[in-house]
Amino acid sequence: MSQKPRAIHFGAGNIGRGFIAPLLSKSGYHVVFTDVDKGIIDAINEEHSYSVHILDTNADEDNEVEEISYVKGVLSTTDDLIRELAHPKLHIVTTAVGLTVLDKIAPTLARGIAARRAAGARPINIIACENAIGATAQLAEKVRAHLGKEDAAYAAEHVGFANCSVDRIVPPFDPEAHDGASSLDVGVEAFFEWIVERPALKGPVPLDPPVEGMKLADDLAAYNERKLFTLNAGHAITAYLGYLAKYSTVAEAIGDERIAATVRGALHDEAGAALRRKHRFSEEEHGAYIETVLTRFANAAVHDDVVRVGRQPLRKLARGDRLVGPARMCTEYGIPVHHLARGMAAALLYDNAKDEQSVEMCKAIKERGLAPYFAELTGFEEGSEVHGRVLEEYKELEGWKRAQ
Ligand SMILES: NC(=O)C1=CN([C@@H]2O[C@H](COP(=O)(O)OP(=O)(O)OC[C@H]3O[C@@H](n4cnc5c(N)ncnc54)[C@H](O)[C@@H]3O)[C@@H](O)[C@H]2O)C=CC1
Numbered sequence: 070m071s072q073k074p075r076a077i078h079f080g081a082g083n084i085g086r087g088f089i090a091p092l093l094s095k096s097g098y099h100v101v102f103t104d105v106d107k108g109i110i111d112a113i114n115e116e117h118s119y120s121v122h123i124l125d126t127n128a129d130e131d132n133e134v135e136e137i138s139y140v141k142g143v144l145s146t147t148d149d150l151i152r153e154l155a156h157p158k159l160h161i162v163t164t165a166v167g168l169t170v171l172d173k174i175a176p177t178l179a180r181g182i183a184a185r186r187a188a189g190a191r192p193i194n195i196i197a198c199e200n201a202i203g204a205t206a207q208l209a210e211k212v213r214a215h216l217g218k219e220d221a222a223y224a225a226e227h228v229g230f231a232n233c234s235v236d237r238i239v240p241p242f243d244p245e246a247h248d249g250a251s252s253l254d255v256g257v258e259a260f261f262e263w264i265v266e267r268p269a270l271k272g273p274v275p276l277d278p279p280v281e282g283m284k285l286a287d288d289l290a291a292y293n294e295r296k297l298f299t300l301n302a303g304h305a306i307t308a309y310l311g312y313l314a315k316y317s318t319v320a321e322a323i324g325d326e327r328i329a330a331t332v333r334g335a336l337h338d339e340a341g342a343a344l345r346r347k348h349r350f351s352e353e354e355h356g357a358y359i360e361t362v363l364t365r366f367a368n369a370a371v372h373d374d375v376v377r378v379g380r381q382p383l384r385k386l387a388r389g390d391r392l393v394g395p396a397r398m399c400t401e402y403g404i405p406v407h408h409l410a411r412g413m414a415a416a417l418l419y420d421n422a423k424d425e426q427s428v429e430m431c432k433a434i435k436e437r438g439l440a441p442y443f444a445e446l447t448g449f450e451e452g453s454e455v456h457g458r459v460l461e462e463y464k465e466l467e468g469w470k471r472a473q
Pocket residue numbers: 079080081082083084085103104105106109145165166167168170173174198199200235236237238239240
C-alpha cells in the first residue's frame with residue numbers, strides 16, 4: 070500500500086483534472102478522484118494516468134504536455150468513498166463540482182468526518198475550488214448541518230475549511246483534435262492562480278508536503294473579489310455580448326472592438342476603480358492584472374465557448390457575484406456604471422434554450438416584466454441610476470439581437 074499522503078478530489082471534470090489534481094499530484098499526493106459519473110471513474114481506474122495539454126498562444130512554448138499518473142477513482146455514491154475519507158494518510162479534500170452541487174456532497178463529507186473521528190485520524194483540510202466568494206464556508210455550513218454534536222466538536226478541532234480563489238481557464242477538450250489524446254486528457258491555458266485562506270488551515274502550514282503552486286493568503290477577500298470582479302466579470306460580459314453578436318468563442322468575441330471596449334471600460338474604469346479604492350491595489354499593479362486577463366481571453370488555442378462561460382445566468386446575476394457584485398461596489402464608491410450596466414443587460418438578454426437558468430430568466434422577464442424582475446434579482450431599485458441605465462442598455466442591445 071502506498072505510503073504517500075493522499076488527496077481526495079470531488080469532481081473529476083475540467084478544473085479537477087486540469088488544475089487542482091495536477092498540482093496535488095506533482096507535489097507528492099496520491100490523488101483519488103471521486104465523481105458521480107461512472108464513465109469517468111471507470112476510465113480513471115483503467116488508465117490511472119492522463120495528460121494535461123497546455124494550449125496557449127501566449128505561452129513561450131506551445132503544446133507542452135504534462136503527464137499525471139498514479140491516480141485512482143472512486144464512485145461518489147458508494148461506501149468506498151467513506152472508507153477513502155477515513156483513510157489515515159488523507160491530508161486534503163478538494164472539490165470542483167459546481168456551487169449548486171455542494172449541497173449534494175455535504176452529507177457524504179459529514180459521514181467521512183464521523184468515520185475519521187471514530188478512527189482517531191489526523192487533521193484534514195477541505196477546500197472548495199468553486200467560482201464563488203466563500204464557497205468553502207458555504208460547504209462547511211452544509212456539512213455541519215449533517216454532523217452530530219460530538220462529530221461537530223471533532224470537526225472544529227481537526228477539520229480545516231479553507232476558502233480559496235481558483236483561476237485557470239479549462240474548457241472541455243476534444244481529444245480527437247489532438248494526436249494520441251485520451252478521453253481523460255484536458256487542455257488548459259498556461260496561467261493559473263490558486264490562493265488559499267491560510268488562517269483556516271489545520272495541521273502544518275504550509276501543508277506537508279507543501280502544494281507547489283498553492284499560494285496562501287491572510288486576506289483572501291481581496292484576492293477573491295479581484296478575481297471574481299475582474300476575470301469572471303470580464304469573461305461573463307464577453308460571453309453575453311458575444312452570444313448576442315453570434316460569436317461562438319470567447320477569443321472571437323473579444324476580437325470585436327465593440328465588445329472589447331465594453332469589457333475594458335468595465336474592468337479598468339468601473340470594477341477596477343472600485344477594487345483599487347477598496348483593497349488599495351496600485352493602479353499599475355491592477356492595470357497589469359487586467360491586461361493579463363484580457364490577453365487570456367484572446368487565447369484562441371483554448372476553444373472556450375461563450376455558452377460555457379455564460380452558463381447559468383441567474384447564478385452570475387446574483388447579488389454578490391461577478392456582474393452585480395462589482396456594480397454594487399461601484400455605487401458604494403460613487404463610481405457610475407455604464408459598461409457594467411451593458412454587461413448586466415446582455416446577461417438579461419441571454420436566451421439559450423439549452424440552459425435551464427436562461428429559460429427560467431427569459432420566462433420570468435416575459436411574465437413579470439424586466440423592470441421589477443431586475444430589481445428583485447439584484448437589489449437595484451426601480452428609479453435608481455443603475456436600474457435605469459440597465460434598462461436603457463437592454464433596449465439598445467435588443468437592437469444587436471434583431472440585427473443578427
Ligand atoms: N473550468 C474552468 O475553467 C473553471 C471552473 N471553475 C469552477 O470549478 C467548478 C467545476 O467546473 P468544471 O470543472 O468546469 O465543471 P465540469 O462539469 O467539467 O466538472 C464537474 C464534475 O463534477 C462532477 N459532479 C457533479 N455532481 C457531483 C457529485 N454529486 N459528486 C461528485 N462529483 C460530481 C461531474 O460529474 C463533473 O465531472 C465550478 O464551480 C466552476 O465554476 C473555477 C475555475 C475555472
